[in-house]
Amino acid sequence: MRLGLDIGPRVGLGDASAGLDVVLDETAGIYVPADATEWDTVLAAAGISSGGPSHLWLLQEAASPWSDTIGGVSMAQGGSGVAGNQTATGWTRKGVKASVADSYIIGDVGGNYNTTSGLLLQCFTLADPAANKFIAGLGTTIAEGAGLAPGPLLRAVSNASAANGAVAHSGITAIVTRYNRTAGSLTVMSPLETVAAPVFQAQGVADDLCFMLGDGGAAATLSVMVYAALFEGAAAELSDASVRSLLETLGWEVTW
Numbered sequence: 001m002r003l004g005l006d007i008g009p010r011v012g013l014g015d016a017s018a019g020l021d022v023v024l025d026e027t028a029g030i031y032v033p034a035d036a037t038e039w040d041t042v043l044a045a046a047g048i049s050s051g052g053p054s055h056l057w058l059l060q061e062a063a064s065p066w067s068d069t070i071g072g073v074s075m076a077q078g079g080s081g082v083a084g085n086q087t088a089t090g091w092t093r094k095g096v097k098a099s100v101a102d103s104y105i106i107g108d109v110g111g112n113y114n115t116t117s118g119l120l121l122q123c124f125t126l127a128d129p130a131a132n133k134f135i136a137g138l139g140t141t142i143a144e145g146a147g148l149a150p151g152p153l154l155r156a157v158s159n160a161s162a163a164n165g166a167v168a169h170s171g172i173t174a175i176v177t178r179y180n181r182t183a184g185s186l187t188v189m190s191p192l193e194t195v196a197a198p199v200f201q202a203q204g205v206a207d208d209l210c211f212m213l214g215d216g217g218a219a220a221t222l223s224v225m226v227y228a229a230l231f232e233g234a235a236a237e238l239s240d241a242s243v244r245s246l247l248e249t250l251g252w253e254v255t256w
Contacts, residue, residue, distance in 0.1 A: 028092070059225060113138045
């Protein structure tokens, strides 16, 4: 049985009817684990034993700060124009939206991204930005993370090295940013495709900041983010196959 509605070019809405004891967004048909215990359930079903997220933001608060139900590190508003409790088409749950160019949310998560890997899973209702825009960054010393290009297209960025995806996204989606410090790679994934930065560069100095939804630059992101989980260290160094299994277990239909 397929749960939810088909929104966009099959960016998700696989079959989340496996009966896991995990919170399910009934409109999207996607599991959104609410705590570490529910994440243990999802990872066991996905066949992943490397560990769960260090941080989890459910993003249901009406305003900054947005609390971390696992790691205790809240995300705070940066710039202006960030609002919580925003309607996210295709989801039952609400989300956070950055509606002006200089807006984003940011937190000091405690990992050192010069030496430590990070994997960030975010769930969205996407909007098409007017210019290239970051939606996830691990560290701020150099640009390192995921973005959207007009389309919207996925964008993988490692300092001066960037690549855009080939598939236009719309509606609801998950976006995974995998910063694998051990392997020396930066890859951005959705249920539709994977995009790797052509050349990897680490932060170079100790940097433990994570930001989402924007970068303080030109144009507003406008997408609504409804969920985010951050894995660190060995738990973040998932293979492509493991990321695929994780997305499918959560209910996304993966086409790569």
